Amino acid sequence: MQSGRARSGIRNYLKGLQQTEAASPGDKLLKQAVGALSAKPVVLTDALRQLYMAEYGEKLHDFAEVLTEIGTGRLLPVVVGRRMLELAGEQLGEDVRVAPVTIRGNEGGTVQLSPCCNPIPGDDILGVITKGQGLVIHRTHCPNVQRVDHEKLLEVNWDAQRDRMFGVSVSVLARNERGALADIAAAISQASANIESVDTQDTHVGDGFIHIHFRLQVEGVEHLERVLNGVGQLQVVQQAERR
Ligand SMILES: [Zn+2]
Secondary structure, three states: OOOHHHHHHHHHHHHHHHHHHHHHHHHHHHHHHHHHHEOOOOOOOHHHHHHHHHHHOOOOOOHHHHHHHHHOOOOOHHHHHHHHHHHHHHHHOOOOOEOOEEEOOOOOOOEEEOOOOOOOOOOOEEEEEOOOOOEEEEEOOOHHHHOOOHHHEEEEEEOOOOOOOEEEEEEEEEEOOOOHHHHHHHHHHHOOOEEEEEEOOOOEEEOOEEEEEEEEEEOOHHHHHHHHHHHHOOOOEEEEEEO
16 A cells, blocks of 8 residues: 555656656757757756746746747747857856857747838848747847847848748839839739739829839848839839838
């Protein structure tokens, strides 16, 4: 017959086992992220986990919860991994070089392309770590980035793989002639870009010219260049530029 103490011991053991199993996808993702970020192998010791929890553990009670959040997509493994590498460096008195994070722009809720500067593949970009520890991607020269604390910035690059289109705003200065809009729209389609919306309201600039604002879908910077070149070559167009 088992004693009460033995039974509760087994229960605790099983509970611990369940937690470990539930957290394992997050553990794997975090280890992958750390491996990708650091040139030399870094072991995520208990001491490091405790340091991390001391900084970010307001809502989460132990590191297993951090791993669960990573596993379910609520925390970005690269963001947690980067901070842990920095802590490891501080612990060892070394400067840990952290490699840039690669993003594709379709990661879902954890990575957002900021509407203030509309980054598209090919742009120089930076990630801003938000309070919820997701990433907001800005163009490097976006004024909103200049105000962000350096420690909240993450070096990021675009993944070379392109499997989606990205929204971008374009402004066209054209002669106010019949058929101008149709010609421009045709040139955009010719360059294989999609038109999301067109705005010609309040855009008359006098002297027989109008500003037309387009919201387009393009693959990236090079594709956008082709679109702008195509539009710019039209006789009715004076200027076509990204906004
Ligand atoms: Zn921005």
